[in-house]
Amino acid sequence: MDTGLLGKGLILLGLLMALLGATFLIAPKIPFLGRLPGDFAFQLGNVKVFAPLATCLVLSLLLTWLLNLLFARR
Numbered sequence: 001m002d003t004g005l006l007g008k009g010l011i012l013l014g015l016l017m018a019l020l021g022a023t024f025l026i027a028p029k030i031p032f033l034g035r036l037p038g039d040f041a042f043q044l045g046n047v048k049v050f051a052p053l054a055t056c057l058v059l060s061l062l063l064t065w066l067l068n069l070l071f072a073r074r
Helices: 003-029 053-071
Strands: 039-044 047-052
Touching (some): 047 053
Antiparallel strands (some): 039 047
């Protein structure tokens, strides 16, 4: 097994986990995230259901646009 490839993979995995952790720290401070029209929240007794449909759609569009800008081949 090539240990150089394993090392690069572990570094990439660590960077991705750090980015995910930073996202979880910053996400509560974004004022509109999770409160857009189209984000549904229901409470029945002790059960709470939250379906952030509009937020997921907006984040998907933004990430698609960003990734297309970064990886577009000209």
